[in-house]
Amino acid sequence: MKVILGWLAGIAWIFYAACGLAALVYLVRALSTGRKLAASLTVYEQEELREKTARFWRTALLFLLTGVLLFAGVQYLQRIPDLRGALAITPTLPPGLVITPSPSPRPPATPIMGALPTITPTVGALTPPPVPLTPTPTATLVGPVPSNPFYARFGDVAELLGYDLTTTTLSPGQSVGVTLYWRALPGAGNLNYWVFVHLLPPDISRLLGQHDGAPVEGTRPTTGWTAGEVVVDFHSVPLVATDYTGEARIAVGFYDPAAPHVRVPVAGGADYVLLPVTIQVSGP
Secondary structure (H helix, E strand, C coil): CHHHHHHHHHCHHHHHHHHHHHHHHHHHHHHHHHHHHHHCCCHHHHHHHHHHHHHHHHHHHHHHHHHHHHHHHHHHHHCCHHHHHHHCCCCCCCCCCCCCCCCCCCCCCCCCCCCCCCCCCECCECCCCCCCCCCCCCCCCCCCCCCEEEEEEECCCEEEEEEEECCCEECCCCEEEEEEEEEECHHHHHCCCEEEEEEECCCCCCCCEEEEECCCCCCCCHHHCCCCCEEEEEEEEECCCCCCCEEEEEEEEEEECCEEEEECCECCCCCCEECCCCEEECCC
8 A cells, every 4th residue: 555655646746737737628618618608699509508618617627626635635645654655756676786875976185296397597597486395404403593594405415594684675786695504415515516696576587686606705615514514604795786676585596606507406396595585675
């Protein structure tokens, strides 16, 4: 019985549609017969049409009432707890088969950032570096401590531990003193590397000022560095661009003076770093 009721509940919409369609058909026929009745002339014809009209109206109402009663019956049966499960449409499976719910789809994994692209330097121009992955040095700094800690690793030559500045405002003819704190790595003694300190606009489109040379004003070439020692390296960078006003950045790096276009790569793929400070350049 429950199976039959469940099947009937699943196809109840067919009965609703059939009852509605039949009621509509007989309603149309009743209206059509009514128009004929109004146009008839003889008494006999009027009586016959009046009887047909009444019969069509009764049939239309009967189908309409049947659909309403069928709908009310299905709604009533669905409210009975014992039959609610029977009226729900569930798939029938052969013996031995079990429905296994499909797992919810997992969101796609976020790709892990890989190695940053290496920027090939060009002579006379600087190209913007990618955002560096700045590791935090684990070793405890022994010796001079910079006022502005900042870490970057230049190949196997040196680690930049921080910097000091003499000023953050410049006018034409003035200079900014930049003190860099290097910790030597084992590869520092392989070549006599020079340090470059460039003053650049934010778009890195031109040189506003620069100072290149061996560390510590030429007195501490990298060939004499000992791995682990901290070298305090001062550079005085003059502002030579007299037609520029606005913000400026400081770029720092190493290169081989015998091949100026070959720079020491920075961890992350660039060949220099921008110090996290802004220099304000004003007019004369």
